[in-house]
Amino acid sequence: MRAYLAGSLTLAFVCSAAAQQFGSEDLAPYLPSPQAVVERMLEVAQLKQGETLYDLGAGDGRIVITAAQKFGANAVGVEISEALCKSMTRKVTALNLDSQIRIIHVNALKVDLTPADVVTLYLLTSSNARLRPNLEKYLKPTARVVSLDFGMPGWKASKMESVKADRQTRTIYLYQMSDRAADSKGK
Ligand SMILES: C[S@@+](CC[C@H](N)C(=O)[O-])C[C@H]1O[C@@H](n2cnc3c(N)ncnc32)[C@H](O)[C@@H]1O
DSSP states (O other): OHHHHHHHOOHHHHHHHHGGGOOTTOOOOOOOOOHHHHHHHHHHTTOOTTOEEEEESOTTSHHHHHHHHHHOOEEEEEESOHHHHHHHHHHHHHTTOTTTEEEEESOGGGOOOTTOSEEEEOSOHHHHHHHHHHHHHHOOTTOEEEEESSOOTTOOOSEEEEEEETTEEEEEEEEEGGGHHHHHHTO
8 A cells, every 4th residue: 555655646645635634743644755766866965975864754764774875874864753763773773774874753843953964855845844944043054955846935946856756757856055045135
């Protein structure tokens, strides 16, 4: 069922179906990004060896695992579901990636993002808007934010790329924190 969902539904559709069960801490239901899209998101972010990536709403850990295995990065998976945190932690240990990946069971709205070079998001536009004050507060000018399918309200993307995966066209948004001063001047 999960594979079927991943292949054929978008997050917006699943969210509207699940809207009545949404609590105030919920930024999006669990729906994994296709692996080919994950790899392209990290390429678009120009994630480098030794940099630190935060995935806000880490799901099954595919972004943090790809960041560590394919890009040689350190990664922090932030996830509100205890069950997903437990299974990610088991997976990370089984893959011998404990020295590169940390899984934290916490609300992404409450995380100090100061160490992040790259932040990845696959949430809703309204959830991105809720995270925006913290991204602006914590991220350094060299940091990049990559968001799948949902843009960041009020920010101008430095790049938007369409990617085909599972017979769907997905959109990757790239934001450079160094451009944020220009956004506020333009208001
Ligand atoms: C659409 S999934 C994305 C999973 C993964 N990032 C990916 O791209 O494959 C969104 C994830 O965010 C998690 N989530 C929702 N609200 C959250 C919150 N407030 N803090 C941390 N994680 C949250 C959900 O449990 C779910 O696993």
